[in-house]
Amino acid sequence: MDRPPTADNLAYLLARANRRLASRLATAFKPLGISVDMWFALDALAETPGLPMTQIADHLSHNLPTVTKLVDRMVSDNLVYRKPHHSDRCRVLIFPTQRGLDLAHEASAIAQEIVAGLLGQLGGTGKTRSLLGLLARLGSLY
Secondary structure, eight states: OOOOGGGGOHHHHHHHHHHHHHHHHHHHHGGGTOOHHHHHHHHHHHHSSSEEHHHHHHHHTOOHHHHHHHHHHHHHTTSEEEEEOSSOTTOEEEEEOHHHHHHHHHHHHHHHHHHHHHHHHHOOHHHHHHHHHHHHHHHHHO
C-alpha cells in the first residue's frame, strides 16, 4: 500500500500532532474551566508574573486583539489581573491571581501525565529527548 502524500509533509505532521494533543488537553482541562491557551498564558505568568500583553501574545503566537479577549475572559474568571506599568502608564502588565496559579499547577500536572503517556508510546528516553530537542530548535527558528 502506498503512503499518503502527507506522510512526508512536515507541516502536515506537526499540525496534525498539535491538533490531536490540543484536543486531548482541551478535554482534560474542561472540568477546570480553562482552555489550552489560558493554561499557556497562566503557565507563563506563573514563571514570570507581570508580563506585558505583547509578551503574552508572542508566547501564545497570537495577535494582540486575540490575547486581549483572552485576558479579558481570564480577568472575568478571576485568573489574572491587570496593573499599570510602574514607569510607563500606557503599558499594562498581567499578573496571575492565586486561583490562576492553582489552576496553572493543576493543569500542568494533567498535561505532564498526558505528554508522558504519549512520549512513552514513542519508546525510549533517547528518542523522546531527541524529539523534544528538535521541536525546541524548530520553534526557535522563526
